[in-house]
Amino acid sequence: MHTLISERQIREGVARLAAEIDADYHGRPLTVLGVLTGSIIFLSDLVRCLNQPLRVGLIQASSYRGPTTTPGELTINTALLPQVAGRDVLLLDDIYDTGQTLARLLRELVQFEPRSVRSAVLLWKEGRQTVDVVPDYHGFKIPNVFVVGYGLDFNDEFRNLRHIARLDAAPGAPANSVPE
Ligand code: XMP
Numbered sequence: 001m002h003t004l005i006s007e008r009q010i011r012e013g014v015a016r017l018a019a020e021i022d023a024d025y026h027g028r029p030l031t032v033l034g035v036l037t038g039s040i041i042f043l044s045d046l047v048r049c050l051n052q053p054l055r056v057g058l059i060q061a062s063s064y065r066g067p068t069t070t071p072g073e074l075t076i077n078t079a080l081l082p083q084v085a086g087r088d089v090l091l092l093d094d095i096y097d098t099g100q101t102l103a104r105l106l107r108e109l110v111q112f113e114p115r116s117v118r119s120a121v122l123l124w125k126e127g128r129q130t131v132d133v134v135p136d137y138h139g140f141k142i143p144n145v146f147v148v149g150y151g152l153d154f155n156d157e158f159r160n161l162r163h164i165a166r167l168d169a170a171p172g173a174p175a176n177s178v179p180e
Contacts (some may be wrong), residue, residue, distance in 0.1 A: 001148070005164040010122075010150060013139040014042070017120060018049030020088065020101040020137055020164055029053040031114075035105065036060040036080075038094030041159070042122045046092065048065040057082040059091075059103050059109075064137045074101060076108050094140065094151050095123040099131035106133060123147065123164070140164075 004014070005013070021030075032054055034043035047056055060077035089109060096102055102119055109117050120137035127144055142164075148154050149161030 001165040001167055003163050004142060004145070004147060007162040010139075010163065011045075013122070014045050015049050017137055017139055018046055018051075021120065022051050025052055025088065026087055027052045027107055029055075031055045031057055031082065031084055031089045033057045033081070033084070033089055033091050033109075035091065035093040035101070036062075037090045037159070038153065039122075042044045042094060043092050046120075047057060055082060055087075057084070061093075061105055061106065063101075074104055078108065078112075081112065084109070084112045084114045086113070086115050089117045091117060091119040091137075093119070093121045095125060095147070096121040096135050097125045097128050099129045099133055102135060103131040103133045104164045122150070123152075 030050075030052060032043065032047055032050070034040060034056070036058055043056070047054060058080040060080065061074060062077070063072050063074045079170055091102075091105060091109065093102060093105075101119070106117060106119065118136040121135045122139040124135065124138040124141045126141050146154070146167045147164050148158035148167050149164045151159050152164070153159045154167055
């Protein structure tokens with residue numbers, strides 16, 4: 001595995017994002033909604049950098065992947081969603097890849113009648129988008145490689161890495177098996 005974004009770069013990127021968000025919302029109360037599970041570390045770091053009144057909530061988006069890097073069908077679970085009607089919502093996800101997850105989540109959230117919804121992602125994988133929706137805020141653009149760490153997983157592992165690493169081959173897989 002190779003380090004793509006170091007712990008220090010992440011810290012600086014998150015602080016930069018928080019400053020942008022603070023400047024845009026002018027102290028208006030916000031609901032920061034983390035997408036489980038990949039955004040949990042990003043969520044906890046970002047909210048501690050924001051200087052405005054906020055609530056934290058969670059929403060789950062899962063696409064069964066199993067021991068592969070190719071996502072399956074997407075399921076959204078709103079059971080943990082707090083009251084967002086009339087509130088400004090900032091949806092937070094780990095990575096924007098094809099954009100399908102973000103587009104689906106935004107469609108879903110509108111039904112709960114928030115005052116506004118914007119989105120922020122830590123990573124934006126370039127050249128993969130299949131939807132028109134783009135995140136309002138992003139930390140880093142990355143090439144089309146599979147990444148793990150800082151909340152991102154492969155087969156539910158590596159979320160605890162403090163940096164973002166490029167995963168060159170599935171662990172335990174034959175040496176010539178490189179994830180999509
Ligand atoms: P889409 O394609 O819907 O994908 O924008 C977003 C979701 O796909 C997962 N994903 C990744 N997870 N390393 C990961 O650990 C990656 O390189 C990667 N690319 C996509 C992730 O769950 C994200 O929310």
